[in-house]
Amino acid sequence: MTPVLLGLIFFSISGCGDDFTDSSITVHGQNKYFKLELTVKDDIVKHSGVLAFSATVERLIHADSIIQDIEYYLKMDASSGTVIYHSSTSNPSSSSTLKSIYVFTSDIDNEAGSNFEGIASFVPGEWNSNLKKYIYKGSGIVSASFNGINLVIPIQILCCDEIN
Numbered sequence: 001m002t003p004v005l006l007g008l009i010f011f012s013i014s015g016c017g018d019d020f021t022d023s024s025i026t027v028h029g030q031n032k033y034f035k036l037e038l039t040v041k042d043d044i045v046k047h048s049g050v051l052a053f054s055a056t057v058e059r060l061i062h063a064d065s066i067i068q069d070i071e072y073y074l075k076m077d078a079s080s081g082t083v084i085y086h087s088s089t090s091n092p093s094s095s096s097t098l099k100s101i102y103v104f105t106s107d108i109d110n111e112a113g114s115n116f117e118g119i120a121s122f123v124p125g126e127w128n129s130n131l132k133k134y135i136y137k138g139s140g141i142v143s144a145s146f147n148g149i150n151l152v153i154p155i156q157i158l159c160c161d162e163i164n
Contacts, residue, residue, distance in 0.1 A: 029149040033066055034059060038144040038151040040122075047136045047159045050084075051122040055144035055151075056115055063110035070147055074118050075103045080140025080157060081124045118144075124157045 026039040035058040045051040055076055076083055085104065108116045122142050125134035136159045143152045 025153055027151045027153055029151050030060065031147065031149055033061060033070065034147050034149065036144060036146045036149040036151055038142070038153060040142055040153050040155070043153060044156045044158060045122065045124055047124050047157055049124070051124075051142070051155065052119070053122060053142050053153075054117055054119045055146075056117040057108060057146050058115040059108050059110075059112055061112050072105055072108065073103050073146070074105075074116065075143075075145040076118055076120050077143045077145070078122050078140060078155075080126065080137040080155075081122050082126070083142075084121045084123060086119045086121065122155065124155075 023042045023044075024039055025043050026037060029036050037056045037058075038053065039056075040053040041051060053076075055074055057074055076085065104118050108114050122140070124140065125136045127133075128135045136157060138157055138159055140155045140157055141152050142155060143150065145151070
């Protein structure tokens with residue numbers, strides 16, 4: 001009788017830590033020099049929530065083998081919301097446009113396999129200064145761009161009672 005109870009207890013403990021609800025979405029793109037990966041924690045966010053996402057650039061060949069000029073900017077963007085930048089694997093400089101689009105300089109080492117990751121959040125809603133309120137739509141996107149590689153993931157926004 002005791003072995004059966006221990007077996008049941010062991011099963012229960014091992015099953016508790018398993019996370020079967022991982023709904024991360026990742027898309028990839030590459031050219032002959034770099035690989036870009038965009039990942040969102042989920043593709044659904046409440047209008048009052050925040051959605052985490054990240055973009056990773058990986059160098060595919062040594063920097064000395066690149067024969068064209070490369071602009072080392074990782075652009076993380078969104079529609080129907082705002083991007084808030086959190087951190088990266090190095091100390092990039094950043095800038096933004098009037099529409100809260102953030103652009104980050106990527107300091108990637110010269111060796112093949114070197115990478116850079118930027119981590120940000122998508123906050124649904126766009127401020128309408130004429131109406132003096134946030135406007136929420138039913139969908140949006142998060143995107144990442146680097147050296148001609150452009151990736152997009154659609155996001156569903158679960159909205160409030162008033163859908164604009």
